Structures are given as structure tokens and as C-alpha cells.
Amino acid sequence: MRLLRGVYEGPGSHGILRVAASMRGVHAVLRALPGEGYFPALYGARERTGRAAPVTLSPVWEKPQDSWGPGDLTRDLSSVVRHHPEIEAVILARSEAALLSGEEAPAVALPEAGGRSPTLVTCDWEAPGVGEVEAANLALEGLVRAYSRGRSERSPSPTVNLFGPPVFGPGAAAEYAEAERLLALVGVEINARVPLGASVGDLSLLSQAWVNVLLYREVGESATLYLQDEFGTQRVTTPMVGAAGTGAALRTIGELCHLDPKRVQRAIWAELARTARLPWYARLGRPETFRERRVAIFGDFTYPLGLGYALSREVGLEVAACGTYLRHLERDFLFHAHTFTDQAFVEDDPEEVATRIEASDPDLVVGTHLEEGVADSLDIPFLPLCPPAYHSPFVEQPLMGYAGSSVLADALDKALSQPEEEPAAAELTAMPWTEEAREELAETPPFLRGRARRVAEERARELGSGEVTREIFLRSRR
Amino acid sequence: MTILNEAGPPDILSPLHAVNGLAERLPGALVVVVGTRAEAHIAQSLPAAPAPDLPRSPRSTRVALVVLDPAEAPQQGRVATSVIEAAAGLRGTGFVLLVVGRSAQLLGVDADFEARLTSRRLDLPTAAVNPDAPYDAPGTLSTDLEDRALAALVGVCPKRRTSDLLETASPTQKRAHRFGGFLGRGRNETRSGRTRPVVLLGGLASPGAAGELAAELERAGVEVVGRVPATTMRELPSLGEGTVVAVVDPNLTAAARAAEERGARVVKTLTPVGVDGTARFIHDVTAEAGERANELARARSVWESLETLRNRVRGKRIFFAGDTGLEVPLARFLADAGAVVLEVGAPRLDRRALAEELQALGPDVDVVQSPDWRGQMARIDAARPDVVVVSPGLHVPLVARGHLCRSPQDFLGAGVYGYGGARRILELLVRTFERAEALDSVNL
Numbered sequence: 001m002r003l004l005r006g007v008y009e010g011p012g013s014h015g016i017l018r019v020a021a022s023m024r025g026v027h028a029v030l031r032a033l034p035g036e037g038y039f040p041a042l043y044g045a046r047e048r049t050g051r052a053a054p055v056t057l058s059p060v061w062e063k064p065q066d067s068w069g070p071g072d073l074t075r076d077l078s079s080v081v082r083h084h085p086e087i088e089a090v091i092l093a094r095s096e097a098a099l100l101s102g103e104e105a106p107a108v109a110l111p112e113a114g115g116r117s118p119t120l121v122t123c124d125w126e127a128p129g130v131g132e133v134e135a136a137n138l139a140l141e142g143l144v145r146a147y148s149r150g151r152s153e154r155s156p157s158p159t160v161n162l163f164g165p166p167v168f169g170p171g172a173a174a175e176y177a178e179a180e181r182l183l184a185l186v187g188v189e190i191n192a193r194v195p196l197g198a199s200v201g202d203l204s205l206l207s208q209a210w211v212n213v214l215l216y217r218e219v220g221e222s223a224t225l226y227l228q229d230e231f232g233t234q235r236v237t238t239p240m241v242g243a244a245g246t247g248a249a250l251r252t253i254g255e256l257c258h259l260d261p262k263r264v265q266r267a268i269w270a271e272l273a274r275t276a277r278l279p280w281y282a283r284l285g286r287p288e289t290f291r292e293r294r295v296a297i298f299g300d301f302t303y304p305l306g307l308g309y310a311l312s313r314e315v316g317l318e319v320a321a322c323g324t325y326l327r328h329l330e331r332d333f334l335f336h337a338h339t340f341t342d343q344a345f346v347e348d349d350p351e352e353v354a355t356r357i358e359a360s361d362p363d364l365v366v367g368t369h370l371e372e373g374v375a376d377s378l379d380i381p382f383l384p385l386c387p388p389a390y391h392s393p394f395v396e397q398p399l400m401g402y403a404g405s406s407v408l409a410d411a412l413d414k415a416l417s418q419p420e421e422e423p424a425a426a427e428l429t430a431m432p433w434t435e436e437a438r439e440e441l442a443e444t445p446p447f448l449r450g451r452a453r454r455v456a457e458e459r460a461r462e463l464g465s466g467e468v469t470r471e472i473f474l475r476s477r478r
Numbered sequence: 479m480t481i482l483n484e485a486g487p488p489d490i491l492s493p494l495h496a497v498n499g500l501a502e503r504l505p506g507a508l509v510v511v512v513g514t515r516a517e518a519h520i521a522q523s524l525p526a527a528p529a530p531d532l533p534r535s536p537r538s539t540r541v542a543l544v545v546l547d548p549a550e551a552p553q554q555g556r557v558a559t560s561v562i563e564a565a566a567g568l569r570g571t572g573f574v575l576l577v578v579g580r581s582a583q584l585l586g587v588d589a590d591f592e593a594r595l596t597s598r599r600l601d602l603p604t605a606a607v608n609p610d611a612p613y614d615a616p617g618t619l620s621t622d623l624e625d626r627a628l629a630a631l632v633g634v635c636p637k638r639r640t641s642d643l644l645e646t647a648s649p650t651q652k653r654a655h656r657f658g659g660f661l662g663r664g665r666n667e668t669r670s671g672r673t674r675p676v677v678l679l680g681g682l683a684s685p686g687a688a689g690e691l692a693a694e695l696e697r698a699g700v701e702v703v704g705r706v707p708a709t710t711m712r713e714l715p716s717l718g719e720g721t722v723v724a725v726v727d728p729n730l731t732a733a734a735r736a737a738e739e740r741g742a743r744v745v746k747t748l749t750p751v752g753v754d755g756t757a758r759f760i761h762d763v764t765a766e767a768g769e770r771a772n773e774l775a776r777a778r779s780v781w782e783s784l785e786t787l788r789n790r791v792r793g794k795r796i797f798f799a800g801d802t803g804l805e806v807p808l809a810r811f812l813a814d815a816g817a818v819v820l821e822v823g824a825p826r827l828d829r830r831a832l833a834e835e836l837q838a839l840g841p842d843v844d845v846v847q848s849p850d851w852r853g854q855m856a857r858i859d860a861a862r863p864d865v866v867v868v869s870p871g872l873h874v875p876l877v878a879r880g881h882l883c884r885s886p887q888d889f890l891g892a893g894v895y896g897y898g899g900a901r902r903i904l905e906l907l908v909r910t911f912e913r914a915e916a917l918d919s920v921n922l
Contacts, residue, residue, distance in 0.1 A: 001552045003560040004543045010519035033580055033610050034618040038492040038520050040871025050878020052855070053871060057487050061612065069485040069616060069848055076487075083852050096514040096548060097610070100584040128514060128548030443566055477569065 006350045006370045008325035008388060012126055012135030014039070016093035017055055019139045019219070021047075022166040022195040025088040026143070027054045029080055031073060031103055032095035034059040046168050046392045054087075056080050060098050074108050081110050081118055088200040089146065091121040091139060096128045119146050119200075133218045133300065134328050136166055140195055141222035147203035151231050154208060158257035159191035161209040161233075163220025166195050170389045171396040173197075178401035179215055179240060185267040186250055188257055194220065207231040211256045213249070215240060215400060218301050218326065240400040241306025242314050242408065243276045271402040278405035281413060282315050289416055294320035296362035298353055298371055299386020301329050303399065305336050307366055307385060310405070312340040315412065320360035323347055325368075358450060364415055377450035381415035431457040436470035452477065479839050481827070486850020488825040489871040490801050493609050493623040495524035497577060500627050501540035503682055505710045506572030510542045510561050512589070514581045518543040521577075540568065551586040558595035565600055572711035573603050573634065575627055580610040603711070605630030617826025617848055619729055619803040620869075620886075624682050628733035631706050631714065632679070632740065638718030673768040675703040677715045677742070679733055680726035682707055687893030687902075688726060691750055691759075694896055695724070698764045698771035706733075717742055724763040726750055726895055728831045729803035748834050750895045751804065752811025752903070753780045755838075780897045784815070787904035790911065792816030794864040799823045799854055801869035802886045804894065806835045806845070808867070811900065812907075813840050820861050823849040855879075865910060882914050 009015075013030060017039045020028035030037065034057070043053035058076035063069055070076050080090060090110060094103050105122035121142045126135070162179055165172040176193050183190065191209035192202040206212075212224040213236045227233045234256050238249040247268050254264035272279065282290075295317045297304045304322055311317045319341040324333045325348040337344030343360055347353050354374040357365060365375035366383045369390045375382030384391060385399060385408075398404040433441070437456070444452045452473075459476035460468045494517060501509040511521045521541060542564035544557055557576070565571050574596055578589035589606035597604035607626035619625075676695060681688025685707075692702040700722075704715025717723070719741035725734045727749060734744045747762035748755040757773035764771040781788075796812055798805035800823025809819045819842075827847040829836065839845070846854075851872060858866055858881060868876055868883045876883050884906070892902045 001544060001546050001550075001556055001560065003563055004518065004545050006522050007515055007518045007543065007545065009515065010523070011514065011516035013516070014519060035493045035579075035609055035622070036516065036520070037487075037490065037871075038495065038524055040489055041491050041495075041869075042523060044871055044874035048874055050875055052851075052875040059487070061616070063616065067485065067616070070487045096516040097579070097581040097584070100514075100548065100581055131515070132519075 002349060004349055004351070008348055008350070008368060008370065009132040011096045011132060012130035013093040013095045015132035015134070015136035016091060016123055016126075016139040017053075018132070018166040018168055019136050019143070019195050020091050020093075021053055021055065022197070023143070024197065024199040025086065026091060026200065027056065027080055027084055027087040027089070028091050028093055029056050029058050029073075029077055030093050030095065031058045031060060031098045032093075033097045034061055036095050036097065043167070048392070048394070054084075060101060060103065073103075073106055077106075077108060077120065078111050081112075087118050088116070089119045089121060089143065091143065092123060093139075094123075094126050099126060099128045121146050131326075131328070133326055136219045137222050140166075140219055141226055143200075144194075144203055144206065144223040145226060147200055148206045148227065148230070149204070150207075152205055152208045154210060155189075155191060157189060158187065158211075158259065159189045159209045160211045160213045160236075160253060160257070161192045161194060161206055161224075161227075162190060162213050162215055163194050163217075163224055164196055164215040165387070166219055168388070168392075169216065170385075170387055170391065171398055174396035174398040175215055175400045175404070178398035178403045179213065181403075182246065182250060182267075182271070182401050183213075183253065185271065186254055186264045187259060188253060194223070207233065209233060211236055211253055213253060216302050218329070239302045239306030239309070241303065241404065242310025243272060243279050243402060243405045244314055245306055245309055246276075246401050246405065247272075276402035276405045277409040278310065278314055281409035285413075285416075290316045292318065293364065293416065294318045294360065294362045295364045295366060296321040296357040296360050297386070298323045298325075298357065298365075298367040300324060301326050301333055303386040304366075305333065306400075307408075308337060308340045310408065311366075311412075317364070319343075320362045321345065321356055323353060323356060325353075374450075377452075379450070379454070383411050383415055385411070431460060432467040433473075434467055434469050437468045437473045440470055440473050479836065479841055479843050479845060481836075481845045481847060483847040484850050484853060485848050486853060488617070488800060488823065488849050489851040489854075489869045490618055490825045491620040491870050492520050492524065493618065493620055494520040494577070494579075495620065496623040496627075497521045497541050498524075498538040499683065500575065500624065501538040503685065504573065504575070504627065504631070504707050506570050507575055508540055508542065508561075508565055508568060508571045508573070509538075509575045509577060510544055510564060512544040512546070512557055512576055512578045512582045512587060512592075514546055514548055514585075517577075517579055517581060518545050546582060546585050546587070548581075548585065554588060554591060555595055557587055557592040558599060561592070561596045561604075562599055565602075571600075571602060573631075574600065574605075575630060576604065576606040577609055577623070578606050579608060583608070603634035605633055613731065613826060613828065614830075615826050615828035617824075619801070619826050621727070621729060621802045621804075625730045625732045628679060628682065628706060628730060629736040632717060632733055632736040634711075635677075635706060635714045635717040635740075637740070638716040638721055673700045673764075674720055674722045674743075674766070675715070676700050676722045676724055676763060676767050677703060677717055677737075678705040678726065679723050679737060680730050681705070681895055683887070683890035684893040684895055684899070687895040687899045690893075690898045691726065691756070691896040694756070694760055695763060698760050698773070699769040700764050700767040700771075722763065722767045724759070726759075727804060728807075728835060729826070729828070731828060731831050734831075746834065748810075748838055749804070749807035751807035751899065752814060753777050753784070753897060753900045754814055755807055755811060756896050756900065776897070780900065784901060784904060787901065787908055788815050790908045791904055793818065794907070794911070795820055795861070797821050797858055797861065797863040797866045798886075799851075799858075799866060799868045799872055800825050800846075800849060802890065804890065805867060805886060806832055806839065808886075808889060808894065808903065809843060810835060810839050811903065813843060815904065817907075819843045820863050821846055821854075821857065823854060825849070865907065882910060884910055 037057040040053040063071045105124040321343040323345040330346045456473045456476040593606040721742040723737040748758040750756040750759035757777035
């Protein structure tokens with residue numbers, strides 16, 4: 001049991017719903033308490049596509065015997081099929097409350113609708129405590145297993161499957177589009193985009209592809225491992241973040257697709273000349289802009305690792321700390337992150353993350369929306385480049401690929417080009433604190449501590465005091 | 479009026495969305511959500527008043543999340559320890575609300591014990607509410623958590639003493655009000671003791687409108703001794719035998735029951751939404767308090783002042799999808815104002831609590847109990863209403879289909895109660911129509 005000021009991930013059911021809502025022809029039935037049906041509201045607000053969330057709530061409640069209201073799971077599943085004759089797969093998600101209540105995955109066959117019988121994917125691996133991202137990963141694997149039966153003939157020309165982020169991923173559609181654009185430049189076609197926009201029919205043709213490209217490893221890991229084991233389809237897992245990462249991924253894809261390496265390199269050079277602005281930004285900037293500038297990065301898996309590589313190697317920033325909240329990917333994450341920082345960590349308590357970031361004494365924070373507070377308290381720039389992010393713009397921008405590297409260059413330019421202010425004379429001298437004041441400061445949540453300290457010291461100077469006393473500290477917080 | 483039970487899955491917002499709003503609007507409250515990651519995620523993800531344009535960070539600093547490990551039952555008292563830890567970082571906390579849902583209970587959290595322990599250790603009033611507890615009537619409303627929070631607040635109101643009753647019964651005794659008067663202005667001292675004290679219950683999302691309503695009641699000659707929720711915890715009124723409780727929302731059944739259990743008289747009347755609803759509310763509350771008020775002239779004059787706005791709304795066809803439960807009184811008022819109400823969705827229809835409202839709704843309005851959201855969308859498409867007052871999950875899909883939509887939370891936020899609220903409801907609708915007309919006129 002923990003006291004948290006926020007959570008980075010939702011429950012497992014939320015991850016399943018995100019995968020279902022990403023795809024065409026898939027409908028999710030959420031077995032949950034009547035008050036747990038919040039996905040449609042979030043979906044409407046975040047996606048703003050006009051499509052109704054393909055989710056139906058099957059409430060867990062003690063309904064009267066004679067009631068025809070929803071709540072009988074078998075009947076609710078049938079009702080979904082009847083009401084949505086276009087669906088080809090129904091995926092069942094159970095909320096944590098439902099799982100704790102002992103809800104079992106039912107062994108029922110769905111009725112026919114529109115002349116065909118949709119498949120029911122029950123997610124019988126669900127258990128309380130499985131997080132949103134891990135559940136999304138397993139749900140996608142379940143759907144892929146259900147539909148990619150039997151090996152299809154490999155496509156005559158090189159094709160790849162793109163395994164990217166599901167809905168609610170910041171700029172998810174733009175990430176797929178950028179990868180698709182770059183692959184077209186090197187002469188590779190897309191066999192399927194999974195899960196965003198994929199249909200059940202696309203899943204059945206996954207084995208036609210030559211390579212599976214994992215844009216977002218968090219969600220595509222298990223499905224692509226299954227495809228590798230079952231059909232021998234090789235995987236490219238290099239994060240396509242930054243110019244170097246993108247180039248490395250393209251070269252590997254080219255190799256696996258037996259492309260002419262010169263053609264791939266020509267395409268990469270052309271992009272480096274025309275589109276990719278991160279290397280250009282790094283060369284144009286004054287060395288003083290980057291020298292001894294420290295960045296703390298925190299997020300899921302792909303983005304912090306990709307950004308860590310790009311910021312440390314391509315830009316020359318010092319990665320003072322890099323962390324993830326995905327505990328189930330701890331080993332892999334630490335292995336990769338230790339290649340560019342000594343301070344790699346895994347933590348899912350925002351307070352602890354704030355403490356780690358604060359301790360790393362960064363000049364820039366790149367993180368999720370929950371890190372905005374610590375950047376604010378340290379009075380340093382913040383870039384919300386890692387999921388989860390609340391911001392959902394109408395015009396999405398990629399962070400992956402060469403276009404994404406330019407987006408990153410712009411963001412860094414804005415964040416790092418702020419003139420360094422000469423510290424005020426008074427601030428040059430560290431303000432002493434009394435022991436009682438220090439104890440009070442220790443009671444302040446870490447993410448507010450930096451700001452509280454600064455405000456208290458300013459207050460002490462205003463009052464002409466040579467030290468911060470408990471009274472001054474308390475008064476400064478009013 | 480026809481009531482059809484569609485027995486479908488309605489689209490309603492999770493009641494847990496309200497924790498941020500509660501933390502902001504209940505002064506000095508620390509709201510602690512105790513549950514698994516699921517409850518924490520809902521509380522964090524949904525803002526107080528969800529709309530298609532979600533704010534970036536809806537989380538209130540007065541909301542704490544105690545996230546339980548599903549694999550390990552928490553030891554007794556550990557939740558209280560966490561709450562104390564959360565309270566330590568906050569100043570000015572006067573009330574702790576523990577939101578302990580079914581997951582926490584399944585994991586063995588004894589909510590009442592933890593609340594008692596927290597209260598003893600912090601020396602603060604603490605109450606536990608279960609957002610998942612069923613109501614007498616089946617169904618869920620997005621305002622259910624507010625109802626339970628208000629019920630908890632009723633529980634921490636000072637009890638009315640027998641001596642207070644004696645004072646009320648004796649017209650010769652005059653006393654200064656304990657809190658110096660709810661509205662903070664000169665009280666007619668001769669009135670004090672002549673009528674029973676009135677407490678206004680509800681209006682959490684529309685505090686300004688509830689304040690106006692209190693002023694209307696005072697004008698009608700009764701003593702409004704306070705409101706639940708109050709501006710500060712110290713201003714919570716005494717509540718008990720002899721107190722008249724005027725509930726501003728008929729769906730606040732848990733809060734009303736809590737007041738009744740304290741011996742207060744809960745007035746069952748129309749919701750003070752719209753002109754006639756407000757007039758009837760004031761009439762019935764003042765009557766229960768021992769005063770006689772004739773609101774006919776006042777109501778007539780308000781209707782006259784609204785004539786211009788009514789002209790803009792008259793004949794407009796309105797569809798209420800249902801979410802907060804206030805759709806029924808809103809529909810009643812708008813039908814009175816000349817609009818054509820096509821359908822009112824009621825995710826939960828407690829006929830006993832809504833008896834007065836249903837009676838006043840008029841014969842031409844269809845109420846659909848437990849509406850199926852898919853059926854609603856089909857009916858909306860078929861009927862092409864001028865405006866749909868719609869739950870958050872259907873908002874964007876319906877706008878995408880060309881429907882003009884408003885959120886029920888918009889009405890609550892604008893302040894629906896009282897005569898002033900009647901004007902604001904009509905103004906909100908007129909603004910909606912005007913903006914739509916302006917956008918329609920743009921040559922794209």
C-alpha cells in the first residue's frame with residue numbers, strides 16, 4: 001500500500017480497452033462496477049475523432065432476478081454482437097474490482113451476426129495488479145494469436161509490419177505516418193500497422209511481412225516475439241528516435257529486407273540533408289549551450305531510451321538521470337539506459353521520481369505530465385515528451401524518425417536557448433536554515449520543496465533576516 | 479408522460495470523477511481515494527467537469543491516492559497512517575473524506591475503522607464513503623459521489639440540542655444566531671425563533687446559485703441557518719430535530735436520508751430549477767418552516783422578465799441523454815418555457831424521490847429509464863433535435879454527426895438553481911444557438 005500523488009499507468013483493463021479502441025472491427029466488453037465506465041469519456045476527449053468508443057460496459061451488480069438490464073455477461077456479449085454486426089472480434093476486459101470479486105473469464109461462444117460469428121478473446125491472463133501497458137501488450141498478443149493462424153506466403157517485395165503505440169499515445173498516428181514515409185523512401189512497403197487502425201483482416205496477414213518493426217516496444221513486444229517464434233519473422237527494436245536511432249533502424253530493416261545498402265544510405269543522406277534538423281541544430285548551436293547541461297529523462301520505455309541516446313550522443317547533453325515506471329521491463333531498460341547514464345532507475349511513485357530528478361540537479365526535465373511539477377519547483381525547462389501526456393493536439397507531430405528529430409530540435413532550441421540569468425548577488429551566498437526550518441521543509445512534498453525553499457529564502461531576504469527560521473518558512477507558505 | 483425502461487447500458491461518467499471537484503469545493507477538505515490503481519487512475523484522469531477540452535492537469539492538490547497492492551491485504555490502521563501522512567503536507571485541513579470503494583473493501587479495508595482512527599489521530603472530522611454502494615433504485619448517476627460526500631458532511635454537522643428546540647418553540651425568546659447568519663447580513667431578529675431554521679442541502683457544483691436561493695428563502699421570511707456544504711467547516715449549521723432541510727436536488731437521496739436520520743424534516747417538493755420549480759420550492763420550504771409565502775407574483779414577474787429569452791428557446795427541440803439526474807427538472811423547466819423536450823434519459827429513476835418532478839413534467843415528455851446509449855444515438859439521429867444535452871462519452875460522436883451538444887456539467891457550472899438560475903439556463907441555451915448560427919453562416 002502506498003500513498004501516491006498520481007499514477008503513471010491505469011489498470012490492466014484500461015490497456016486492453018486502448019488496444020481494442022485502436023483497431024477496426026474490435027469491440028471491448030468491460031466487466032466492471034457500474035461506476036467504472038470512464039473510457040468513453042476519455043476516448044471522446046482525447047481522440048476527438050467523432051467515433052464512439054467501441055466499448056460496452058457489462059456491470060457487476062446484484063440485479064433483481066426479473067431485470068433485463070445489463071449485468072449478465074453472457075447476455076451482454078450476445079447483445080454487443082447483435083448491436084454491432086460489423087464487429088469481427090470481441091475482447092473481454094475485467095476491471096480490478098471485477099477480478100477481485102472473482103469474475104472468471106466465461107467459456108461461451110458468441111452468436112452469429114451478419115452471417116459470421118465473431119471471435120471472443122477473453123484475456124484469461126488478467127489479474128489484479130497487471131498494469132495498463134503490460135496488459136495492452138498481452139491483449140495485442142492475444143488478438144494476434146487469435147487471427148494469425150497458418151503461415152501466409154511472404155510478400156513478393158519487401159514489406160514490414162509496424163508495431164506502434166495504441167490510442168492515447170502522444171502523436172501516435174504521426175509516429176506511424178513518419179515511419180511509413182521513411183520506409184517508402186528506402187523501398188519498403190507496409191504490410192500492416194498494428195494496433196492503430198489495423199483490422200482483424202490485417203492481423204491474419206501479418207506473417208506475409210519480411211520484418212516486424214517495433215516502433216513502440218511496450219505494446220508490440222509479445223506479439224512480435226510470437227510472430228518470430230511461429231513464423232520466423234525477425235524484429236527491429238531500435239528506437240527510431242533521433243537521427244542516429246532512425247538511421248540505425250533503417251539500415252537494419254534494409255539489411256533484413258535484402259535491400260541495396262547504398263540505396264538505403266542515399267535515402268538516409270537525403271533525409272539528413274532535407275528533413276532531419278537535430279544534427280544540424282547540434283552543429284549550429286554554441287558549445288556553451290550544451291556544455292555541462294544536464295537533462296533528467298523519465299517515462300515509459302521507448303521514449304526515454306530513444307531520447308537518452310539522442311540527447312547524449314547527438315546533442316551532447318549529460319543525461320543526469322533516466323528512469324522508467326514500467327517495472328516489468330526493468331532489466332531491459334536498465335541494460336540500455338546504462339549505456340548513456342550512470343543514473344538509470346525504475347520507479348513508479350511520482351514523489352520518488354521527483355526526488356531522484358531533484359537529486360540529479362538537472363538543467364532540463366523531459367518526462368510525463370507528472371514531472372511538470374518538479375521542473376516547475378526547480379524552475380527549469382520541462383518538455384512533456386514521454387507518455388502519459390494530457391496534451392492531445394489536433395495536429396499531431398511525430399517524435400520518431402527524421403521529422404521527429406526536427407520536432408525534438410525545436411523543443412530543445414526553445415528550452416535550452418533561454419539566456420542563463422546571472423544569479424542575484426544575494427543568491428550567491430547560500431542562505432542558512434535553522435534546524436526547525438529544515439524539519440518543516442522536510443515535511444513538504446518533494447515536488448514542492450524546491451519552490452518552497454526559494455520562496456522562503458526570498459522572504460527571509462525581504463525581512464532582512466540572515467537565516468531562514470521556522471516562522472519565516474511557515475509565513476512564506478501562506 | 480411515458481416512462482420506458484430500456485434496460486440498457488447508459489453512458490454516464492464515473493462518479494469518481496468528482497473527487498477533484500469535491501476537494502476544491504469543500505473548503506479545507508482532504509479527499510483520499512483508497513483503492514487499487516483503477517480508482518487512482520479514474521480520479522487522476524477525469525477532471526471535475528469533463529468536457530471535450532480536458533484541462534492538462536485536472537488533479538487537485540487536495541486529493542491523495544492510497545493505492546493498495548491487490549496481492550497483499552493492508553494491515554488495519556495502515557490506511558489511517560497514510561492519510562495522516564497526506565494531511566501533514568497540507569495546511570488548513572478541516573475535514574477528511576475517505577473514498578473507499580468496493581476494491582478496497584474486497585481487499586479487507588475497514589473504512590469506518592480507518593475513518594475513526596484518522597479522526598482520533600488528526601483530531602479532525604473524518605468520514606468514509608463508498609462510491610460503489612448501490613442505491614434503492616438501480617442505476618448510477620455521475621453525481622452519486624457528491625451525494626455521498628454531502629451525506630458524510632451531514633454526519634459531521636453539529637447536532638441540534640434539545641435546548642435549541644425549546645428556543646424555537648418559544649416565540650418570546652430571541653437569540654443571536656450561532657454563526658452570525660448564513661448570509662452575513664442583518665437578520666430580522668423577530669423572525670428568529672418564530673420559524674423553524676432551514677438548512678439548504680446541495681448545490682455543490684453551483685455554490686453561487688445556491689447562495690442566491692438562500693437569499694430568496696430569507697426574503698420569503700424564513701431563517702436559513704446554513705448550507706451543506708458550507709463555506710468553511712466551522713460554518714456547518716446545526717442539524718437535527720426541528721431543522722427543516724431543503725434539498726436542492728432530488729437525486730441527493732443519501733444526503734437527504736442522512737438528514738432525516740438526524741431527525742430533520744426533509745422537504746419533498748420540486749427542485750428549485752426554473753421559475754415554477756423555484757416558486758414551488760420556496761413555497762413548500764417556507765411552509766414547512768412555519769411561514770407562509772406567496773410566490774405567485776414573484777414567479778409571474780420573473781416569467782415576464784424572461785420573455786425575450788423564452789422567445790429564442792420556444793419551439794426548440796431538446797433531447798436529454800441523461801447523466802447527472804438533473805435532466806428531469808431541467809426538462810420540466812424548458813418544457814414550461816416553450817421548448818419541445820423529445821426525450822429525457824434517466825440512468826437512475828428513483829420514482830419516490832422524483833415523484834413531484836415526474837408529476838410536473840407534463841404529458842408530452844418521454845422519460846427513458848436506463849437508456850441504452852446505442853439506442854439513444856439512433857433516436858437522436860432520427861429526431862434531429864436542435865440541441866442535445868449529452869453525457870461525456872457521447873458528446874464528441876454526436877457533434878461529429880452534426881448535432882449541437884451541451885454537457886449537463888455546463889448547466890451545473892452555470893448555476894441552475896433559483897430564479898437567477900432560470901435566466902442562466904435560458905441564456906446558456908441562447909448562447910449555444912447563437913454560436914451555432916454564427917458558425918453555420920461561415921462560408922467554408
